Amino acid sequence: MxxxxxxxxxxxxxxxxxxxxxxxxxxxxxxGPAGIEGASVSQIDYSKGQKIGSDSAKVKLVEFSDFQCPACAAAEPSVRSIRISYPDQVQFIYRHFPLPQHAFGRVAAAYAEAAGEQGKFWEMHERLFETQSEWSGLSKKEAAEFFLKITGDLGLDENKIKEQVNGNTIQAKIDSDLVEGRNLGVNSTPTFFLNGRKLTLQRFEDLNTAVSNALK
Amino acid sequence: MISSELSNRIIFILSLLGLAVASFLFYEYQISGSIVCPTGQGCDIVRASPYSRFFGISIPILGIVFYLTMSALAVVRTQLFSFKIHTLQLLIAVLGVGFGIYLTYLEIFVIGAICFWCVLSFIISIIVLLSVILARKNL
Structure with a gap:
């Protein structure tokens, strides 16, 4: 040889x-379908974030997410099915974690929060994920117009939205989510915490298995 | 024209490099978070698209098989360089580049997003094909 x-x-x-x-x-x-064994329980501030479900729910599912992240949009059907299937047993909490590589992740988060001030966070949340591919490639000005149009379609007060989007309250809220996420070791989106334990998901459908196991 | 030895070494080294890229993508396709991607979110969009699988097989696996075959053939060629081996290399490299053209077309015109790692793998496969073609046939 x-x-x-x-x-x-x-x-x-x-x-x-x-x-x-x-x-x-x-x-x-x-x-295993969803690796939570061995993951330690993180101390999450449950007073923060946008919530669906009762505060006394047995299971708390926290998602750190970015409206411009395609993986987050891909996870959305699984997350929505959990929100619908377990209205009383599971409290779902949405926390912002806009990634720096996404030009409009933070802006979109601000519009969602501004919509939330008028009681329509979840409607805005849904529309932002549904239309993600339509606004991701736009220019900064066009994206802002796109977001304003959605808020208009939802029947929200445009002037209030414009005023609040860049306001300190909403910006501080996003910053506080980012800081807490980083402290919890979040480095990609979406990152889920089930009763404080960070989930390692192979497929987003496994989220349902993890939640139903936690409810047993 | 380049010498057969040089051509074979280029094919071997680039195939290992391509293998590294395909293995990295294979890993990224297994996890749910964002892919490290110098071209922004292109990699995530491509991964989330229905074209990330080919007849049910994850595209990075096809890449791994392609580069493994090319590097194994390069090893065989150091021992016995026959017309058959060279033809086989040429055939597989053409198949690889052809598939790469199809995937890059999908990225640009159908998905509308560029995955840096996929394009890098495509470029590597083109250089591998060129090395196969340019090898002097000193049989």
Whole structure:
């Protein structure tokens, strides 16, 4: 056998070993539908965030999310089904975690909060995720117009929205969510905490399994 | 034209590089968070699109198989360089680049988002094909 064959062969075998090892490690780390075993309970400030469901609910599901994040939009059907299926047993809390690489993540969060001031956070939340692909590629001015149009469609007071979006109250709220998220070790979106335990989800459908297990 | 040895070494090294990119994407496709992507959110959009799978198989797995085959053939070629091996390399490389053209077309014209890692893998596969073509056929 030629020396070059030996060298290249050895490198290839080494790479294969690393690859197989990596895949095994990855599949072990993701064992179970939703990995919550071993995750420690984080102290989350449940007084903050937009909530659906009773404060005395047995299960509290917190999501750190970004309206411009495609994965968050992909997770939305699973999250919505939980909000609908367990209105009394589960309290769902939405916290903002706009990522720096998303130009309008923070602006969208501010519009949702402004809509929330007029009692329509969840309607705005739903519309923002539904239309994500329509506004993600717009210019800054066009995106702001797009968001204003949605608030208009929802029958909200446009002047109030414009005034509140850049107001200190809403900006401070988003900042406080970001700070708490970072302190909790959130580094990607969506990140879910189920009764304070960070979830590692392989598929978003596993969210339902994790919630129903917690309700048992 | 480049020498057969040089061509083969380029194919081997680039195939390992391509393997690293495909493995990274395979890992990112398994987890739910945002993908580290120098072109903004393109990678997330491409992953979330229905085109992230080909007949049920995750695209990064196809990439891993492609680069593994190319690097294994490069090892075989150091021992016996026959016309058959070279033709097989050419055939697989053409298939790889052809598929890459299809995927890049989807990204630009159908999905409307660019996934940096997919394009990087596409460029690597083009250089691999060029190395196969440019190799002097000193059989």
């Amino acid at each position: 030629k020396t070059e064959t030996k060298i290249l062969g050895a490198i290839l075998i080494g790479t294969l070993v690393l690859l197989v090892g990596g895949i095994l490690l990855l599949s072990r780390g993701n064992s």
